[in-house]
Structure formats: structure tokens, C-alpha cells
Amino acid sequence: MLERIRIVLIGTSHPGNIGGTARAMHNMGLADLALVAPRCEVLTADSVSRASGADHLVHRARVVATLEEAVADCTLVVGASARSRTLPWPMISPRQLGERLPEELAAPEARIALVFGREDSGLSNAELQRCHAHVHIPANPDFSSLNLATAVQVLAYECRLAWLDQQQDDDALPPMGMAETAPPASHADLERYFEHLERTLITIGFHDPATPRQLMARLRRLMMRARPDSMEVNILRGILSATEKQAEAARRREG
Numbered sequence: 385m386l387e388r389i390r391i392v393l394i395g396t397s398h399p400g401n402i403g404g405t406a407r408a409m410h411n412m413g414l415a416d417l418a419l420v421a422p423r424c425e426v427l428t429a430d431s432v433s434r435a436s437g438a439d440h441l442v443h444r445a446r447v448v449a450t451l452e453e454a455v456a457d458c459t460l461v462v463g464a465s466a467r468s469r470t471l472p473w474p475m476i477s478p479r480q481l482g483e484r485l486p487e488e489l490a491a492p493e494a495r496i497a498l499v500f501g502r503e504d505s506g507l508s509n510a511e512l513q514r515c516h517a518h519v520h521i522p523a524n525p526d527f528s529s530l531n532l533a534t535a536v537q538v539l540a541y542e543c544r545l546a547w548l549d550q551q552q553d554d555d556a557l558p559p560m561g562m563a564e565t566a567p568p569a570s571h572a573d574l575e576r577y578f579e580h581l582e583r584t585l586i587t588i589g590f591h592d593p594a595t596p597r598q599l600m601a602r603l604r605r606l607m608m609r610a611r612p613d614s615m616e617v618n619i620l621r622g623i624l625s626a627t628e629k630q631a632e633a634a635r636r637r638e639g
């Protein structure tokens with residue numbers, strides 16, 4: 385279970401926080417670290433020293449340019465945020481995150497990303513809207529922003545607790561057969577769907593990108609809540625393709 389949980393840091397500016405994150409992850413048994421457009425050197429004396437023996441995770445970290453690349457194969461993306469944003473999004477606590485892990489990772493293809501923001505400005509609205517849910521560490525409301533590596537530590541600890549619970553359950557219960565279902569939709573599947581949806585809504589005149597009124601953000605939130613599997617996303621894309629064809633045929637008839 386722990387090997388299918390990825391920690392994603394966006395735009396980190398202090399190498400020490402990358403090292404501190406590696407240490408927190410290794411302490412809790414996590415190993416998959418992705419760095420999106422870091423704003424500092426990754427391997428420095430500071431990151432190695434703060435990793436305190438977990439610098440192999442820094443060496444192995446995948447460095448990518450965009451959040452999309454970092455989470456393309458993930459079936460659940462959770463953004464860690466110190467504050468709430470304009471458009472409310474499903475919000476869970478660190479404990480609820482841990483409780484959801486066994487079910488979320490039941491399918492062998494399932495992968496989870498926990499996404500953390502910049503030290504100075506956190507995650508942007510666009511990044512938060514690419515997440516299924518947000519997790520907030522319920523710190524002192526008057527001083528709620530934790531150091532980046534400390535925030536990783538708190539969530540990694542909840543992942544470990546959930547994993548330890550699952551080990552106990554596995555010892556106590558005989559293995560159960562999994563119901564046959566389609567694999568969960570990945571982030572990349574959903575992004576392709578959202579692009580297709582926006583294109584179709586523009587084609588049929590329902591959406592004007594010049595006056596978006598948060599339409600796409602609201603539709604994203606709806607879909608993220610529904611958690612469609614890959615077959616359901618294919619059906620929805622089929623409907624969009626048929627809609628585009630009809631719109632094209634109507635245009636030809638008229639013009």
C-alpha cells in the first residue's frame with residue numbers, strides 16, 4: 385500500500401525542505417517522491433544533511449515540469465492546503481485520508497498522490513482544482529501554516545497508521561475476493577475528458593471561455609466527487625464525440 389502513495393512537492397524553494405521531506409517519508413515507509421518545477425537546486429549539502437540518511441529518496445526523486453506529469457497515472461489526487469479558497473472543494477482531515485486509503489488502493493492499478501505547495505504561496509487555485517479533495521491539518525487557526533516537510537510528516541504518519549491497521553486486519557481475516565470492476569480512472573484519463581468536455585461545450589455554444597463563470601471548475605468538482613472509473617469516462621467521452629458529430633452535421637445542414 386505505502387509504495388503506491390506518491391508525495392508531490394510543487395515549486396519548492398528551499399533544498400532543506402526537500403531533504404526534510406525525504407526524511408519524513410523514509411521514517412514512515414514512503415518512497416515515491418516527485419518534484420514539480422523546483423525553484424532551487426535539489427541535491428545540495430543542505431538537502432542531504434536534512435535528509436539525515438534518507439538522501440537516496442532525493443537522488444531517486446522524479447523531477448518534472450508540471451503537476452499533470454507528476455500525477456498522470458494517479459487515481460486519487462489530494463492537495464494539502466493550509467487555507468480554504470474561493471470555490472469550496474471536498475475537504476477531508478488527515479485521519480479521514482488515512483481511513484480512505486485501503487479502499488482507494490484496493491484496485492491494483494490505483495495510485496495516490498499527496499500534493500504540497502510552495503513555501504511562500506502554497507498551491508494555486510488551478511492546482512487545487514486538479515485535486516479530487518483537499519486535506520487540511522487542523523492546526524492553530526491563528527497560526528495554521530506548517531513548515532512544508534512538517535506537513536508531509538503529518539500526512540505520511542496518517543498513511544503509516546492506516547497501513548499498520550491494514551496489516552492487522554490482513555492477519556485477522558481470510559482474504560476476500562475482489563468484485564470485478566473497471567480500473568479506476570487516472571488523472572490523465574480525467575484531464576483528457578475535461579479537455580474534450582470544454583471543447584464540446586464551446587462547440588455547442590454552452591460555454592464561452594471569455595466569460596467562464598467558473599463553469600469548468602464547477603464541472604471538475606462534480607466529476608471529481610463522482611469518481612468515475614475508466615469505462616465510465618470512456619462512455620462520457622463517447623457521448624461528447626457523438627454530440628460533436630451532431631453539431632457538425634447540423635452546421636453543415638444550415639450552412
Ligand SMILES: C[S@@+](CC[C@H](N)C(=O)[O-])C[C@H]1O[C@@H](n2cnc3c(N)ncnc32)[C@H](O)[C@@H]1O
Nearest residue numbers: 464465466500501504505506520521529530535
Ligand atoms: C509553508 S506552507 C505554504 C503556506 C502558504 N503561505 C499558504 O498560504 O498556502 C507549504 C505547504 O505545506 C502544506 N501545509 C502547510 N500547512 C498546512 C496545513 N495546516 N494543512 C495542510 N497542508 C499544509 C501545504 O501543502 C502548503 O502549500
